[in-house]
Amino acid sequence: MPPPAAADDGRAAPHDAHRVIETRGLTKTYRGARPAVDGLDLAVPRGSVFGFLGPNGSGKTTTIRMLMGLIEPTAGTARVLGRPMPGAVREVLPRVGALIEGPALYGFLSGRDNLRRFDAADPAADPRTRTARVGRALERVGLAAAAGKKARTYSLGMKQRLGLAAALLQPRELLVLDEPTNGLDPQGMREIRALVRELAADGTTVFLSSHLLDEIEQVCTHAAVMARGRLVTQGPVAGLTAAVLGPGGGQIRLTVTTPDPADAVRVLKEHGLRGLRADGDRVGGELPAAVPDGPPPPDPAELNAALVRAGVRVRAFGTERPSLEDVFVRLTGEGFDVAG
Amino acid sequence: MSRVESQAPPAGTAPPAARRRPSWSADLLRSELGTTFRRWRTLVLLAVLAAVPVLVGVAVRIQAGRSGGGDGRGPAFLTAVAGNGLFLVFTALAVTLPVFLPMAVGVIAGDAVAGEAHTGTLRYLLVAPAGRGRLLLAKFGTVVAFCLAGTLVVALSALATGALLFPLGDVTLLSGTSISLGEGLLRALAIAGVVALSLLGVEALGLFVSTLTDSGVAAMATTVGLVLTAQILDGIPQLQAIQPYLFPHYWLSFADLLRDPVYWDGIQRDLGLQALYAAVFGSAAWARFTTRDVTA
Numbered sequence: 030m031p032p033p034a035a036a037d038d039g040r041a042a043p044h045d046a047h048r049v050i051e052t053r054g055l056t057k058t059y060r061g062a063r064p065a066v067d068g069l070d071l072a073v074p075r076g077s078v079f080g081f082l083g084p085n086g087s088g089k090t091t092t093i094r095m096l097m098g099l100i101e102p103t104a105g106t107a108r109v110l111g112r113p114m115p116g117a118v119r120e121v122l123p124r125v126g127a128l129i130e131g132p133a134l135y136g137f138l139s140g141r142d143n144l145r146r147f148d149a150a151d152p153a154a155d156p157r158t159r160t161a162r163v164g165r166a167l168e169r170v171g172l173a174a175a176a177g178k179k180a181r182t183y184s185l186g187m188k189q190r191l192g193l194a195a196a197l198l199q200p201r202e203l204l205v206l207d208e209p210t211n212g213l214d215p216q217g218m219r220e221i222r223a224l225v226r227e228l229a230a231d232g233t234t235v236f237l238s239s240h241l242l243d244e245i246e247q248v249c250t251h252a253a254v255m256a257r258g259r260l261v262t263q264g265p266v267a268g269l270t271a272a273v274l275g276p277g278g279g280q281i282r283l284t285v286t287t288p289d290p291a292d293a294v295r296v297l298k299e300h301g302l303r304g305l306r307a308d309g310d311r312v313g314g315e316l317p318a319a320v321p322d323g324p325p326p327p328d329p330a331e332l333n334a335a336l337v338r339a340g341v342r343v344r345a346f347g348t349e350r351p352s353l354e355d356v357f358v359r360l361t362g363e364g365f366d367v368a369g
Numbered sequence: 370m371s372r373v374e375s376q377a378p379p380a381g382t383a384p385p386a387a388r389r390r391p392s393w394s395a396d397l398l399r400s401e402l403g404t405t406f407r408r409w410r411t412l413v414l415l416a417v418l419a420a421v422p423v424l425v426g427v428a429v430r431i432q433a434g435r436s437g438g439g440d441g442r443g444p445a446f447l448t449a450v451a452g453n454g455l456f457l458v459f460t461a462l463a464v465t466l467p468v469f470l471p472m473a474v475g476v477i478a479g480d481a482v483a484g485e486a487h488t489g490t491l492r493y494l495l496v497a498p499a500g501r502g503r504l505l506l507a508k509f510g511t512v513v514a515f516c517l518a519g520t521l522v523v524a525l526s527a528l529a530t531g532a533l534l535f536p537l538g539d540v541t542l543l544s545g546t547s548i549s550l551g552e553g554l555l556r557a558l559a560i561a562g563v564v565a566l567s568l569l570g571v572e573a574l575g576l577f578v579s580t581l582t583d584s585g586v587a588a589m590a591t592t593v594g595l596v597l598t599a600q601i602l603d604g605i606p607q608l609q610a611i612q613p614y615l616f617p618h619y620w621l622s623f624a625d626l627l628r629d630p631v632y633w634d635g636i637q638r639d640l641g642l643q644a645l646y647a648a649v650f651g652s653a654a655w656a657r658f659t660t661r662d663v664t665a
Binding site for chain 1: 396397399400403404407408409488489490492493494495496497498499500503504660662663664
């Protein structure tokens with residue numbers, strides 16, 4: 030499936046119609062503690078799949094709660110679908126589907142009755158089409174067969190799916206999904222990712238918080254990184270690594286497997302590679318970044334040819350770009366599941 | 370997973386459904402009622418309330434068979450039950466009003482908001498968006514409906530038990546005059562209504578407590594505790610000065626409906642006091658719930 034059309038890079042004028050979510054200096058302080066969210070300027074372009082990244086405790090869920098009008102900001106403003114929150118909750122939220130901090134269900138009601146209950150709470154939902162919409166939502170998340178069972182008998186993955194179904198009861202302009210693949214098995218994760226891509230392809234903007242970096246890399250067009258309540262960076266995923274790790278898309282790493290590591294190191298050094306290290310029969314090093322006005326960076330194909338010309342026997346040869354994980358660690362300066 | 374249409378409407382326009390249907394629709398109230406009355410807890414409370422008149426009736430029957438009459442102690446109207454089963458309705462209401470009914474109402478009201486906050490379903494109702502005022506109103510309506518149901522369950526269970534165990538006939542009022550069984554039934558219905566209304570204060574109080582915490586159990590315990598405290602304070606003679614302001618103070622005035630002519634004074638004071646409590650704690654619940662951060 031082709032990636033959904035990305036709107037723009039998220040740096041245009043305020044109150045732009047292309048912004049589905051926009052915050053200015055959004056801050057939340059709980060009684061005397063350091064701010065849970067501190068001066069957040071977030072811009073989510075319409076049509077994007079926006080990844081919201083950060084270690085546990087970095088303020089992601091607090092931000093989502095403010096966006097959904099559940100808690101009042103201490104300072105700053107938040108606009109969702111162009112309207113101020115929490116002021117315009119009634120107009121905005123029927124057009125938004127949300128999964129916040131995991132699913133919450135009535136255990137003594139069936140899956141279907143849980144959805145009926147949440148649908149009845151939406152004053153914009155038409156009760157005449159309720160049965161049909163509930164049925165479609167259940168089918169869409171693959172729960173149709175278990176719809177009649179009491180929700181307390183559901184596994185965590187099934188509960189997660191039911192929570193997603195609740196967000197899909199109506200066609201939505203924006204989906205806010207907080208850790209949507211939590212508790213799902215790999216097959217379930219794939220299904221949910223496919224569903225997210227499908228929804229995005231239909232034009233729904235998806236705001237997805239996750240601590241799974243590969244998830245963000247796989248489905249998101251844009252991303253923002255939070256650390257200790259502050260926004261560290263945001264923008265298109267493709268540009269994120271470049272923006273953080275330096276010009277030229279960051280350092281490209283070259284790895285050569287050879288029975289002649291010493292010769293390989295010598296040849297590669299001559300071609301300007303840095304940080305060369307031999308580890309058994311594996312030699313690794315960083316390609317120099319492109320510098321304006323400087324010599325062009327060596328072409329990996331040329332390097333391979335040079336190695337062979339110098340009599341180095343090459344078993345394997347490859348390059349890799351820095352991953353989002355590298356970006357993440359660079360930005361937050363901490364390991365991944367550390368509370369901020 | 371099947372594919373269904375999901376066309377986002379153009380920017381800046383609300384979907385037509387949002388305009389078509391008024392937001393005060395009774396949908397949410399219906400859903401609240403359905404959810405509350407499908408809970409085991411609710412059904413157990415109603416079953417306990419139904420059992421009280423049966424117990425009282427059977428006890429009176431055994432006592433009557435043994436000695437041919439009571440010794441004048443016990444709850445109001447107890448001595449008249451053996452002669453006329455209809456009096457079991459009055460007795461049962463007099464027995465359940467001070468303790469069982471307010472406790473049951475306290476459980477339902479205390480759990481109303483706090484219980485949903487505890488399980489997290491509150492945040493999904495609010496982002497639906499149920500609307501905080503609308504949700505609180507639906508919760509209050511449901512608590513009132515439960516109270517009405519509880520009172521009716523007591524009255525009907527008492528009537529059935531009374532009719533089974535004792536003779537039914539003309540009712541001799543407290544003033545000494547007699548009325549027909551039909552009119553007696555009407556008065557019983559009126560008394561059930563007054564009893565249900567007498568619990569409005571507890572309902573509003575419980576709902577307010579429920580907005581203060583994220584623990585359903587804590588809210589239930591606090592509400593029931595407040596009911597018991599008010600009852601105890603109402604029984605201490607030295608506290609006469611504050612007693613007219615305690616919500617249980619005029620509760621038993623419903624017996625004045627059994628006079629001829631009906632003596633309205635106490636009932637009016639009772640209902641006035643309940644209205645005051647409902648207004649004060651209803652506003653407090655509103656103020657608290659519409660501004661609080663929902664973090665659970």
